[in-house]
Amino acid sequence: MKKVCFYARVKDKSLFNLVGFYAQDIKIFESLGYEVILVNSLKELLFCKADLYYAWWFGYGIFPLIVSKLKGKQFVVTGNIHTQDGGNLKDWFWLKRIAMILTMKYSSRTLFTSYTDMNRIEDLKLSNSEVVYHSVIENCATIDNSIRKNIIVTITHLTKENIKRKMLLESIEAFSLIAKDIKDYKYYICGTVGSGLEDVKEKINQLNMNEQIIIKGKISDEEKKVLLLKSKIYLQPSTCEGFGLAIIEAASLGVPVVTNSEPCIKEINENSVEYGDTPAELGHALLRLIKDEKYWNDMQYKGLYKAKKYGFINRLNKFKSILETMEK
Structure with a gap:
C-alpha cells in the first residue's frame, strides 16, 4: 500500500479529524488506497517515510517541499492566498511570502480552492497549478x-x-x-x-x-x-x-x-x-x-x-485524476 505524508501545522493531531477540509482530504486519500500518515511537527516530517507528500497551507508547505526534494518524492500542496484580514500575497510578512512563492512554484502540483484565489497570484505564471473545489459532506439528513x-x-x-x-x-x-x-x-x-x-x-x-x-x-x-x-x-x-x-x-x-x-x-x-x-x-x-x-x-x-456540485465524489475524482497524471 502506498503511503502519503499528510502535513499541516496544527497544535493537536485531533484537529486533523475535527477540521472539515483536513478530514475530507484524509478520507480522499484513504479512498484512493493510500495509508495516511498524519504529521504536525518538523521532526516527524523529517523522519516520515512516504511515497507522496501532501500539505495544507502554502507558507508551511515549504518544509514538506524541502523534505520531498531531498527524498526524491512528489509533493502536492493546497491552501489559500488571502491573509486572515482579507489581504493578498503582498500583505504577508516578507519571509512567509517568499516561503509561499517557493512552495507554490516548486511543488509537483499546487492546488487552489477557487479560480478567484488562483488568479490572485497570476503574475507568478505557475505551470503546476490547478483548481480543485472544496467538497461538503454529503447531506443524509431529511430536510423538514x-x-x-x-x-x-x-x-x-x-x-x-x-x-x-x-x-x-x-x-x-x-x-x-x-x-x-x-x-x-x-x-x-x-x-x-x-x-x-x-x-x-x-x-x-x-x-x-x-x-x-x-x-x-x-x-x-x-x-x-x-x-x-x-x-x-x-x-x-x-x-x-x-x-x-x-x-x-x-x-x-x-x-x-x-x-x-x-x-x-x-x-x-x-x-x-x-x-x-x-x-x-x-x-x-x-x-x-x-x-x-x-x-x-x-x-x-x-x-x-x-x-x-461540490459533493465529496467530485473532489475525490479530481484528486484521482491529478495523482494518475503525476505517475505518468
Whole structure:
C-alpha cells in the first residue's frame, strides 16, 4: 500500500479529524488506497517515510517541499492566498511570502480552492497549478421545513481579525435595521469566542439588540447541523474568501443564504444566494426571504442544487485524476 505524508501545522493531531477540509482530504486519500500518515511537527516530517507528500497551507508547505526534494518524492500542496484580514500575497510578512512563492512554484502540483484565489497570484505564471473545489459532506439528513423556526444564524470564530473579515458587525447592524419588522425572529451568533467578543457585545448593546441577538458561542458539528436544519436563513458576508465552505454547507442543509458579492463567493454560488454589500442591502435581502415564502422556497431549491456540485465524489475524482497524471 502506498503511503502519503499528510502535513499541516496544527497544535493537536485531533484537529486533523475535527477540521472539515483536513478530514475530507484524509478520507480522499484513504479512498484512493493510500495509508495516511498524519504529521504536525518538523521532526516527524523529517523522519516520515512516504511515497507522496501532501500539505495544507502554502507558507508551511515549504518544509514538506524541502523534505520531498531531498527524498526524491512528489509533493502536492493546497491552501489559500488571502491573509486572515482579507489581504493578498503582498500583505504577508516578507519571509512567509517568499516561503509561499517557493512552495507554490516548486511543488509537483499546487492546488487552489477557487479560480478567484488562483488568479490572485497570476503574475507568478505557475505551470503546476490547478483548481480543485472544496467538497461538503454529503447531506443524509431529511430536510423538514416544518421544524424550521424563526432563526437567522451566523457561524464564525469571534476573533478581531475574523469578525472584520466576516463582516459580523455589519451583519448585526443589518439585522437591527429590520428588527422592528421581525420581532418574532432571533439572530444566533455561534463560534469559538476570542479577541473580538467584546466588540460584538458592544455593537449589540449600542443597537439595543440584546433581546433578539444571542451569542451562543462554540457549538459542536452535530449541534451546528441541528441548528442549521431548524434555521430559516444563514447570514455570512465576507471581505475575502478562498471558497466559502460555510455558505455551501448551510445551503446543503436547506438554509437560504444571505451574503455579499465578494468575487470568490460569486464564483462558487452564482445565483443560489441573496447578495448585499451594505448593512441596508443585507437587511433588505433578509427581509425579502422572510416576507416572501415562495421566494424563500425558490432560494432553498437553488442552494440545494448548487451544493450538489461540490459533493465529496467530485473532489475525490479530481484528486484521482491529478495523482494518475503525476505517475505518468
